[in-house]
Amino acid sequence: MTGQKTGLKVDNLQVSFRDRQVVKGISFEIPTGVRVGLIGESGSGKSVTALALMGLLGEDAKITGSISLAGKELLSLTDREMSQLRGSEIGMVFQEPMSALDPTMRVGKQVAEVLTLHQRDQHGKREKVIKMLERVGLPEPANSANAFPHQLSGGQRQRVMLAMSLINAPQLLICDEPTTALDVTVQAKVLRLLDKELSRTGSACLFISHDLAVVSQICEQLLVMYQGEIIERGSRREVLEHPKHPYTRGLMATANIGSVRPGQPLPVLTDFLRGAGAK
Structure with a gap:
């Protein structure tokens, strides 16, 4: 990412609800025009991260660290100032449009x-x-x-x-599981459309999903999140071809269940974490 203009920069972001820490000091950057995939199972902290970036967490959330967009610190903005950014400099596509549309x-x-x-x-x-x-x-x-x-x-x-x-x-588009509710054919069409429009606008994009196959179709860089931490990062090729963390290898194995031969046991994600020292 060297030499590219940074659109979004997240530094040591921590999010807690009462005594429970959900996001545990994550840091990453998304240069202008680059698509970054944030992957992890349900409960890993992906959507909380997205809502923190959008300034949409409730008053019971404690947020520390830094979130900056084009050099502007977002955590220091008022609710009104964040409202002005949402829809203009930051766009978001939610998982279920029926709940987002009036x-x-x-x-x-x-x-x-x-x-x-x-x-x-x-x-x-x-x-x-x-x-x-x-x-x-x-x-x-x-x-x-x-x-x-x-x-x-x-x-x-x-x-x-x-x-x-x-x-x-917008400078930044956040997509939170935008194709999960769609069938495979419609999903492919929406991904092609998103690819085309991101190329046209030059927006930075954070694409959040539990589906490694979907994210790998649209993103150049990948972040893998587990229990509130980013446990692996790299280019799409690095992460997919040379995964280092047992959790990432487990995600890839469970994504390839269709290739399991008859009589062969199905891969289970916890099998990859057991005894591997993962938190």
Whole structure:
């Protein structure tokens, strides 16, 4: 990553809820235009990390360390200042778009609201919205803009979320399990779309998933998280071809269950950690 302009820099980030430490002093950087995958099983601290970056953790969360975007320290910002960054400089795509979209509002208006909140120039707003819906592959975008979320398929709703997250070309896009709820065919289409749009905007991207195969399709760099710590990092090739930590090797083995021969025992993640000194 040497010589690249840093978009996001996280230094010794720690997140606790009461007496329970969930994120334990993690550090990483994402240069502008680079996609980094954050991999780990449920409960490893991935989503808490994402919410900390977005400033969306509740008042009961204790956060220390540093999170900076283009040199701006985010942890020192007020709630109002963070609200101004969300949707403009930071975009986020959630796992289940139905819970993120307003069911009572037409999707075109929801995309338009992102422009209204973060752009002074409102000229041609509807045209910009239709163009963005077209870019993300919604059929008949002018008609789709008039639909309510429940009238669209799961894949189409996720495309609306992508449109909302990318319409202001944010410096950083955070994707938290964005394809988990989709079938394999739709998942592949959404990943291709995301790849195309990230190349167009030049946004840095943190792609969070438990699925090593999905992350490896979209990201150049990988971080592996286990029990609140980053236990392995490197290029996609380094991590996939030469995993050093038993947990990473276990993730790769469980991801390849389809290759297990009849009669052969299925790989179990805890088998790789047992006796390996993993926390």
